[in-house]
């Protein structure tokens with residue numbers, strides 16, 4: 789992230805020493821971070837069930853983001869791949885970006901869209917770079933829950949919010965490799 793958003797290497801992820809928080813203005817000027825967050829919510833939408841709408845003839849209709857976001861006719865043959873660059877206006881033509889936006893529904897769509905969308909995006913964009921700056925994260929491989937399951941395969945549980953199961957992460961305070969920070 790640092791390399792793409794700040795090739796000069798100056799520390800713009802908040803001050804490590806003073807714990808200065810990032811402002812929303814600053815994170816909006818980090819295009820690669822924005823693409824990573826967007827792609828993260830495409831690949832792993834927080835909700836795994838749609839809020840349905842009543843449609844005429846007594847039917848209900850809902851579109852599951854997990855299905856919409858993997859539609860290869862919209863997102864391409866690599867729809868199942870984490871590829872933040874697909875959101876880059878210098879990589880993907882405007883018309884394709886518009887088509888992708890139309891199928892991008894981590895917060896739903898229309899008149900009943902999520903009212904917490906903007907505050908959630910602000911929290912994600914501020915918190916993630918600060919966590920990555922201050923801590924090193926390492927996935928600890930877990931033993932398979934069943935033969936052929938677990939290990940390197942992500943198992944999730946869908947209870948409207950989709951939770952990863954059995955994922956262990958080792959967290960250490962980061963060695964200070966960002967910009968002007970000194971090694972500890």
Ligand code: HEM
Nearest residue numbers: 834835839894895896897898899900901902903904905908
């Ligand atoms: C990453 C965080 C969040 C995600 C991914 C999320 C996702 C969603 C989704 C997919 C819907 C259904 C929208 C639709 O059917 O069109 C929804 C609805 C809703 N969300 Fe969120 N949400 C998040 C955070 C929040 C927060 C922080 C709040 C409250 C401050 C909130 C309040 C609501 C409410 C009240 C609705 C129902 C809106 C309605 O039916 O009119 N959400 N959310």
